[in-house]
Amino acid sequence: MLGLFLVVVSVGAWLMSDDSRAVVILDGPPVPGARVTSPFGMRVHPITRQTHRHNGTDFGGVPEGTAVLAVVGGVVRRIDGGRWVGEAEAQAVLGERADQYRHRDDPGRYWLGSGKGQANGHAVHLVGTDGRWWAYLHLQGPPPVQVGQRIEVGDVLGQVGQTGRSTGPHLHLSVFESGQAVDPWPLIRSHTTRDPGPVLG
Numbered sequence: 759m760l761g762l763f764l765v766v767v768s769v770g771a772w773l774m775s776d777d778s779r780a781v782v783i784l785d786g787p788p789v790p791g792a793r794v795t796s797p798f799g800m801r802v803h804p805i806t807r808q809t810h811r812h813n814g815t816d817f818g819g820v821p822e823g824t825a826v827l828a829v830v831g832g833v834v835r836r837i838d839g840g841r842w843v844g845e846a847e848a849q850a851v852l853g854e855r856a857d858q859y860r861h862r863d864d865p866g867r868y869w870l871g872s873g874k875g876q877a878n879g880h881a882v883h884l885v886g887t888d889g890r891w892w893a894y895l896h897l898q899g900p901p902p903v904q905v906g907q908r909i910e911v912g913d914v915l916g917q918v919g920q921t922g923r924s925t926g927p928h929l930h931l932s933v934f935e936s937g938q939a940v941d942p943w944p945l946i947r948s949h950t951t952r953d954p955g956p957v958l959g
């Protein structure tokens with residue numbers, strides 16, 4: 759699906775009371791115009807073919823490069839990175855795992871993460887004003903934020919990409935409470951007036 763794609767964004771926000779703290783949550787999904795392409799919960803992983811719990815919500819159906827917005831404000835705690843490499847380098851470093859990190863549209867390229875988060879691609883992790891850990895994965899390029907930076911709700915954290923272990927352009931959003939992954943979707947859905955449409959997959 760190519761063509762002119764215009765997204766008119768008006769970043770609204772709702773005030774929500776959460777654990778006796780007032781937390782502002784984005785009015786809408788973290789990717790404007792996106793829909794949920796894979797929900798939180800048990801699934802057969804599209805790449806590994808193994809059944810496991812999908813520990814986040816995938817937002818897709820938008821072109822690579824679409825802005826990714828912070829659902830809540832907070833402080834950036836970690837950034838994952840890496841680069842695209844050729845087959846020889848990928849095989850040398852990743853061995854038989856290399857196949858999982860092949861670019862879906864350009865099979866000659868493989869994702870090679872630096873440090874932790876090989877599967878995450880370019881990613882931003884932040885501790886939100888709600889006390890939860892929020893992780894935005896598979897971004898297109900290095901995010902325009904730094905560790906320690908304060909983030910406001912609706913700030914741009916990067917663009918939708920397909921770095922890491924990804925079947926195509928989408929945002930994977932994970933939320934952790936006390937180290938346990940929780941479903942981000944009810945948190946977002948209950949505070950949005952812009953329904954991003956049906957849940958797929």
Ligand SMILES: [Zn+2]
Pocket residue numbers: 796812814815816929930931
């Ligand atoms: Zn995902």
